[in-house]
Amino acid sequence: MLQASTRALLIGPVIAASVFLAGCGAAMEPASGAGSAAPRAAAPVAAPGEAVAAGSAVVSDLGAAVDPASLPAGALYRNPANGRDEVIVGNIAHTALLIGDSQSEPQASWPRRALTGLGYDVFFCGKGGTGFVASNGTTGNYVDALQRGDWHLPYGFPPLVLIEGGGNDAKQGASNEQISANADRLITTIKQRYPGAKLAMVGTLGKGADHGGARRAEVDALLGTVAADHGIPFVSVGDWLTRYGLESQLKDSVHMNGEGHRALGELLGDRLAKLGLRLS
Template sequence: MRKSPAAKAWTRCAASGVAAVIALFAGLSGCSLPAPSPEKSARPVAAAAVAAGSQGAPGNPVGVAAGARVLNPANGRLEAVVPEISRTVLLIGDSQSEPLDGWPRLGLAAAGYKVYFCGRGGTGFVSSNGATGNYIDALLRGDWLLPSGTPALIVIQGGGNDAAGAASDSQIAANAERLIAELRERYPGTRMAMIGTLARGEAHGGGRRTEVDALLGSVAASHDLPFVSVGDWLTRYGLVKDLADTVHMNPAGRQKLGTLLEDRLHDLGLDRKPTADQQPLRASGTMDDGPGQD
């Protein structure tokens, strides 16, 4: 059977044997998908024009293949058709989330979600990376290919690159506020949560990373968003030995953090009990991030 363009992209991005069990899409440069081949190209379907009764998953038209793009007339952007969008979490993050076995992905998958990732290593609330803007710029400019329909949950993770780049509290908070507002407008029926900045504890050299974690926690609280503070997890749970560099985890560390995150999501009431055909997903891999950049 010929693979679709989305399936080919999946194969290219995946670490051997890991991708199929960790996330539906692995857009390593901003959740973008390849353009359809000429023989299969067609005008994008207008999502808002799909009448009730002719949809599969909410927001996704019947007969439109997974990975296809639909035009959202509300904002003029193309969006991705994602199978089972109502069981999918939209994860926005940096290189802590980008690997196919990144610990935020593992934790969310183990909590019962399929994962659709938008983001890129080196980015954050203020930090950008090449052609990919910071979180709010990437969203507004269309650097990311957002999913069509209503995800089960949106999770925003990050802050490490903003800490490394000396972004001020006011810059980080202002852009986080803008991002939350924009996501609420785009996905009004979707719950949202935030994951802070992975670091050592304050008394163990956490420094600016721990400060940014606390800052993001206060932003989340001001919007009544559940927040997972990870600004002391490296030392609280004895995970310094599992660092691959100064800020990223080795595969064993990512597994351990994924389990901790799953437990925290359960405590916050954010886990989604898997159905019989969707068991919690766990996998290990060998994909490491470059040093010093989230």
């Protein structure tokens, strides 16, 4: 680590803040081979408390340290409490951190719609093809992606963290033991990083065990057990496609079309509200 007097870099292009905040900045780029990720060329290292390079940077002599309140939304900041690069969010007190896969990734996805309906801005950390165990070849699974810096968490203390997923774990054949262990690691990591935040989990969207969704339903139930072990609210969605007649609103075998996202967003928002998770 360089001394605190090292010149820091402040990002040029700034990610605009909105109800669908852009979310975690990628710190890794795809390697040429599938299943691995190669780091970018190293940028100058900033000391804790300084801004760090991200994207197309502009040199700025910021002195010994930076007040994070002076940085624009979207800037990376090296948190002196943990030495990790984190993203400045414009209104962290009204922001829900959403960790998820391709069900959550679209800006108008059903988990994001549910959260915005409860009054939150949304900061998304996730990627299609990932899960508690599953990786998509360029990004690690949830906890590994966060710990190795594929994604950056928001700086500060959001009032809610919502974790969604499990479908890719079912698809890629992850075992119950692997899923439980990594879900436990992720929840423990989030509790340590955001001790004042409420946590909740959403299971694995599916058709139910009696309608061809056996493994997805199993993973959904398994995640419910993990959530119960940690004492956090859980919303089971393992049979929602058939329970609420939403199969006709699938655009493929597992992802919703626009109307499906709207319908599921309302259903999930209602469940989260009943769990007392509306922004106060």
